[in-house]
Amino acid sequence: MSEKNNKPEAIKHWDVLFSLILFISSLALIVYSIKISLEAMQKTDAVFYTAPGFSTFVIGIVLSVLSISQGIIAWKKGGNLRWLALSNLKKIYLSRQFLDTFLVFLYLCLYMWVFWETIPFTHIRVPFWLSTFLFLFGMMKTFRATTTKRILSISIVTTAVVQVAFGYLMGIPLP
């Protein structure tokens, strides 16, 4: 069965899971809110309605109610956590769609963190133009945007334009 056909079916199961996660997070938020409010009330002249945790407490209550409502709606549509069994999850993780999504996020992570200024946990500096070029080339090549020669020229030209336009003309201190 194609992933497109599965999408409306799968969403209700994910809705149940998300509602559960949201509900637990709301409870944690409520506990946290009470904790910081009590701390503030002890240390300052705050009362409960001006305490820093009061608004987050209210948000916690609202989110817990909304998460329960959403969970019930999803459950009534047939959503359940059993669907999220290992066999179904394996189908998702081994699918082409998941791999492509993972690759895009990997490239973004490499560009926005690993190859940004210096490689983490090392002193190896990476010039911005190099990381930009590698990102562009890597993304286009991985997803087979066009021929390698065109990808190379597009990456070089774009990197040059970005460096000149933003780094020099607009004066942004790029890393």
Place this chain on the structure above:
Amino acid sequence: MEFLTLLSETIKSFGAFTISLITLQNLLLMFGSMVVGITFGVLPGLSATVGIAMFTGLTYSLQLDSALIVLMGVYIGAIYGGSITAILINIPGTGSAAATCLDGYPLALKGESGNANTVARVASVIGTFFGMVIFLFFTPLMTKIALQFTSPEFFWLAIFGILICGAISTPGQAIKGWIAGFIGILMAMVGMEDIQGWERLTFGIKDLITGIPFVPMTIAFFGIPQIVKSMKGNEEVIPIADMDAKKRLPLGRIIKENFFRILRWGFIGVGIGAVPGVGENIAAWVAYGDAKRTCKNGKDFGTGVYEGVMAPETANNAAIGGAIIPLISLGIPGSPPAAMLLGALTLHGIRPGPMLSVEHPTIIPQLGAIILWGTIFLFVLGILITRLMVKVLKVSQKILIPIIAVLCVIGVYSYNLNPFHLALVFVCGILGYLLDKMNYSSAPLILGLILGNMADAFFRRALYISHGNILSLVNRPLSFLFFLACVLTIVQKIRKA
């Protein structure tokens, strides 16, 4: 009388600013930003919101008027640009052009894509101009009214904005919209709060003390999911309709026959644009529905009727002026792109709200003049670059999207030159992608992020002043009205569900 004096001052300043903007730098900036804006509008998945968010940080080094020219140019261009793809390939370049597809594409299939584009362009010009006029006339009045607002009014207005945005952005699943909205409010509470100076939800991370900035978050929740979807999607070869007009366009007759309807579509655009968080998309649909009901050829809508293009395009561009009215007068953006303008104004030390007309009395005529120039450029550029945009459409998404991703990253970094924001955008981008997969809209989340601090501060301030009396939130006529609006919105959506 006082209002008339204020109005005449505004109009005089508007005239002066219109002339003072005629410098080579400003004209070039307007030209360039509108080309960029139209490009953003043309490319499906990108939007005025992402475009403005991307450029906000880049305008930091510019003077305020130049920054506003760039951002308004992108805004106006993008809203118009969506109609080009809607007509030529039946895919709206922006959400606000979705209604334009219904008659725009059938017109293109009949060989009248050139005429349809002309109608869209003229309607956009009329709509933008109309929105500008209403903005100039109504914003000073709205500001005066807003000065009467106190904490409870602002609190309920913020909540109402989030509720209505959540309900409309996820039709049939209002609860998902509200969940997104309140997650946004929660994100707004990260950092040092305004009243006690206490740190909330920072978990010891120093960079979170100043809070989560909403302009980079817009790129995280709007841009990153779109980048991922576009890269992993299968690229279909979409046929693009021929641009050559085969039939003479009776534009004068269409405008004459629909003159009062055009005014009404303009008012629809401005009115709906002014509702917090709703914006151009809904304005276009409501105007289309009105046109279908009231035009003589209403039963032919959907088969390729010029009024079916004119109505949504007039309304969605008029909504630009409408969306800026609450932004300037209340500090509450009327649409997601207007929300990005809020970020830009804040970046330049301008605090939108009732006091803006006191602190910066020329901002209203200044913005009006910029919108007027945007209207003029829209008319000219629409003629010049529509065919160029067709070439842009033929470029593979897998080439364009990595380039857009680079621009997004630069946009995030340039906002505050803080690499931590890149990490935050990456993490929130994953969250945004997952929420999008589960049909949660990002619009209420971003609106919640923008309005959350305001809602929190006014809520606790109201209780502080009244010594904890919860009824103080509803015991003024306006605050009770806004409270009622919130309740009615919730009840109506729950009953529908």
